[in-house]
Amino acid sequence: MVLLVLLAGTFLFPMIYRALVPVELPSAEEQLAVLKFAMANQPKEEKDGKKRIFSPSAGSEKRKSVLFYFDPNVIDLNDWQKLGLSEKQAQAILNYRSKGGVFRKKADLKKMYTLSPQLYKVLEPYVVISGIDPEPAQKGEVKFKEQIVIPKDIKIIELNGADTLQLDEIRGVGRVFARRIVAYRERVGGFHKKEQLKEVFGIDSLKYEEIKNQVIVDPGKLKKININTAALADFKNHPYIRHKQVNAVIEYRKQHGNYSNIADLNKVAILTPEIIGRLAPYLTF
Structure with a gap:
C-alpha cells in the first residue's frame, strides 16, 4: 500500500507542480535577440530571399585571357x-x-x-596585319593620301625582288641608298610593309615621303625562319633580335618543346611584346 502511494506521488507531482507554478516564457527582448542572431548567421543568398543553388562551376575562376601580337587573318x-x-x-x-x-x-x-x-x-x-594593301576609298569618299598623282614615266618597283640597279631607278634613291636598302633587306629577311624603309640608315621621314609612292611590297617573298628548327646562325645580324635573346628562345625550346604559335614566345621572359610583334611576320611554326 505504501509502495502504491509512493509510485502515485512520483507520477503526479510533476503534473501538479506545472499546474500550480506557471512556466516563465522568454521576454520580448530575449526573443528579439534570438531572432537577430539567427538572421545574422543566415547565408547571404537566403537573406536576400534567394535560394542557394549548387553549381558545378561555383567558385571556379574565370578563364584568363592572354594578350599577344596577332594577325586576325591568320590565327586559329x-x-x-x-x-x-x-x-x-x-x-x-x-x-x-x-x-x-x-x-x-x-x-x-x-x-x-x-x-x-x-x-x-x-x-x-x-593587332599586326601584314601583306595587306590599304583599303581603297569607298565611292564618294576622298582620301588625301590617295590623291597623289605619279607621273607616267616613273616606275613602280617591288622592294623584295629588285636589285640595286632597279632600286636606283627610284627617284630620290640613288646608288648609295639602293645598296643600303638591299643590305638591310637581306638582314631583316625582306620587307613586309613599305614603312620599314624608314629603318634603313639615312632614310628619314622626308626621304620616305619622296619615294613611298614609287614602291610596292610583295610579302610572299619574305625569308621566314622556322622557330622550332632555328639555330643561332639563322638570326645572325637580324635587326629585330639580339644574340642573347635568340639563345634564350632556343634554350626554352630545348627545355619545354616546340612553340605552337606566336603567343608561346611570350613565355620567354627576355622577349618583350615589341620584339615579338616585329618578328611575327618572319616566323613559321
Whole structure:
C-alpha cells in the first residue's frame, strides 16, 4: 500500500507542480535577440530571399585571357579563345574569313558583331596585319593620301625582288641608298610593309615621303625562319633580335618543346611584346 502511494506521488507531482507554478516564457527582448542572431548567421543568398543553388562551376575562376601580337587573318580558334573570346565568338570570325572576309586594317575588327567595343579596345594595340594593301576609298569618299598623282614615266618597283640597279631607278634613291636598302633587306629577311624603309640608315621621314609612292611590297617573298628548327646562325645580324635573346628562345625550346604559335614566345621572359610583334611576320611554326 505504501509502495502504491509512493509510485502515485512520483507520477503526479510533476503534473501538479506545472499546474500550480506557471512556466516563465522568454521576454520580448530575449526573443528579439534570438531572432537577430539567427538572421545574422543566415547565408547571404537566403537573406536576400534567394535560394542557394549548387553549381558545378561555383567558385571556379574565370578563364584568363592572354594578350599577344596577332594577325586576325591568320590565327586559329584556339588563339582567339586565348585572347578572351568564347568558342562561339571565335567561330563566327573564322566563318567570316572562310567566306572570303579579310581584315585590311585594325578597325575592320570593329565590324565583327561578336567583338564588343570594350574587348576591341583591349586587343587593338596587339593587332599586326601584314601583306595587306590599304583599303581603297569607298565611292564618294576622298582620301588625301590617295590623291597623289605619279607621273607616267616613273616606275613602280617591288622592294623584295629588285636589285640595286632597279632600286636606283627610284627617284630620290640613288646608288648609295639602293645598296643600303638591299643590305638591310637581306638582314631583316625582306620587307613586309613599305614603312620599314624608314629603318634603313639615312632614310628619314622626308626621304620616305619622296619615294613611298614609287614602291610596292610583295610579302610572299619574305625569308621566314622556322622557330622550332632555328639555330643561332639563322638570326645572325637580324635587326629585330639580339644574340642573347635568340639563345634564350632556343634554350626554352630545348627545355619545354616546340612553340605552337606566336603567343608561346611570350613565355620567354627576355622577349618583350615589341620584339615579338616585329618578328611575327618572319616566323613559321
